Amino acid sequence: MAIRKFAVLGALALAGVSLFGLSAKADDVTITVWSLDRDIQPAPNLVKDFNKLNNGIKVEYRQIQFDDVVSEAMRAYSTGQAPDIIAVDNPEHALFSSRGAFLDLTDMISKSTIVKPENYFPGPLKSVMWDGKYYGIPKATNTIALYYNKDMFKAAGLDPNKPPQTWAELVEDAKKLTEPSKNVYGITFSAKANEEGTFQFLPWAQMAGASYDSINTDGAVKALEAWKQIIDEKLASPDTLTRSQWDSTGTFNSGNAAMAISGPWELDRMLKEAKFDWGVALLPVPEEGAKRSSAMGDFNWAIFANTQHPEEAFKVLEYFVSQDDRMFKDFGQLPARSDLTIPETGQPLKDAALKVFLEQLKYAQPRGPHPQWPKISKAIQDAIQAALTGQMSAKDALDQAADKIKAVLG
Known part of the structure; x- marks a missing residue:
């Protein structure tokens, strides 16, 4: 109408x-x-x-x-x-x-x-x-959602019509899908020290009950620890910390990662580059029944x-x-x-993927809104980098970020 x-x-x-x-x-x-x-x-x-x-x-x-x-x-x-x-x-x-x-x-x-x-x-x-x-x-x-390679799911004995629904399932599936001998990682995403890193991490924190002005909750710590586990166990490439969303999704398209967290801007490129059957699912949640969120x-x-x-x-x-x-x-x-x-x-x-992205948009949240967003985002980026490189624990890194953000908020 x-x-x-x-x-x-x-x-x-x-x-x-x-x-x-x-x-x-x-x-x-x-x-x-x-x-x-x-x-x-x-x-x-x-x-x-x-x-x-x-x-x-x-x-x-x-x-x-x-x-x-x-x-x-x-x-x-x-x-x-x-x-x-x-x-x-x-x-x-x-x-x-x-x-x-x-x-x-x-x-x-x-x-x-x-x-x-x-x-x-x-x-x-x-x-x-x-x-x-x-x-x-x-x-x-x-917004962003989870792309996954259905052919790789089948080869690993996973149901290609049942992508991971929770963080635990995501990690477990990534373990089964990682094949170092073939240079295949279970998942790819961007944890880069710029706005893209914040863009990708903030939904995880939000789904766990955190927000930009309370970034060090237990749920947010759990989210960052999940990212740390993925990096430490080499379920994602070490250069996840330096690659853009575009570059990381290219890893998925080339068959070197079984899952990717990315957005609808990749759809036309994926149709050209990906030589396999793929699908898109909503971002996994902390546990079954948890509230959803996504980047915007x-x-x-x-x-x-x-x-x-x-x-x-x-x-x-x-x-x-x-x-x-x-x-x-x-x-x-x-x-x-x-x-x-x-x-x-x-x-x-593409049509199936678009339906998922439109569903995901119902839960997408803006960054902020706050006039000092770049400073807030920088504090979150620094925490991600400090935790994933092992300089600080996830809790200490997010505590430090919370202190920086508190100073910004006055």
Whole structure:
């Protein structure tokens, strides 16, 4: 139903009917948009399509680089040169919101017939909130789950239709699947000392009852000890501590690891590279019946507080939201919304995997939200590295991280 409605709206717009109640005028209002998106990604294409509406608003697009988003955007805001709209990585959103750099959209959203908070997965929605108010709109989302090699499961005497459900089962299966003589590890993931390491570890801690502001609970210690066991028993490659998610998943694709923790961004690559039967399962939980969690990635839209055209900027965002049903079909990205149906691709492995990732998204949680997220994340990264390299016990490493985070939180 939702897809049909948006299709009708899109047809009306292309037919020259104003979607948002603005008639064309000689002096168009210009709205600037900054995003990382390249020409094959959503932002520049949505901008191009919006401009075809000729509804009195003209959008200008600028592509920026990932490493420059925070510094360049904050500098532009402080000098009055900020764009009207920007796409920011979800863990960075609170930094801007807490400093008053982003416009409070709560009232606009409450009056909108297009942007409806109840249509979003909880995690992405939480990432645009600060102090109980909405300072943005989720743009797209992703998460992580467990890829596994069904052929290797069969060869090891494991049921290819029963991937591990708990941490204990994951470790036991990894032991059975590890074959040093063939250079095959039981599992691969990223414990790198950057945001990717935090991205992969935090769900384990959360499933065990911890959170970023209580990272040294008994459950979180157990989670890090499980990672340590996997490394110590060589069930994962030693370079797990230095490899990115992309590189570690490549190990799985090449047949050198039987399981991998990674995201939906790998699906097309996997279809090309993996010469075996594979499946995707929800992340294992600490024990049967435990609550689930998962990581949450991708970007949010926001309007800068010093925009001269807040209403027009919001209408641009409303248009972007009205095109969310294209997010996967046209750009291969998962919409942050639970009310949209992802169309089948006709590729059974991919379609089955997408169903699992969409289920996993129900439990995905943002990193933070907190304006000092990079410092919080660094404390967690340091703990992971200290424990996995044997410099400290898991408990001591997480106790140290908790102290650092407490200092950050004040």
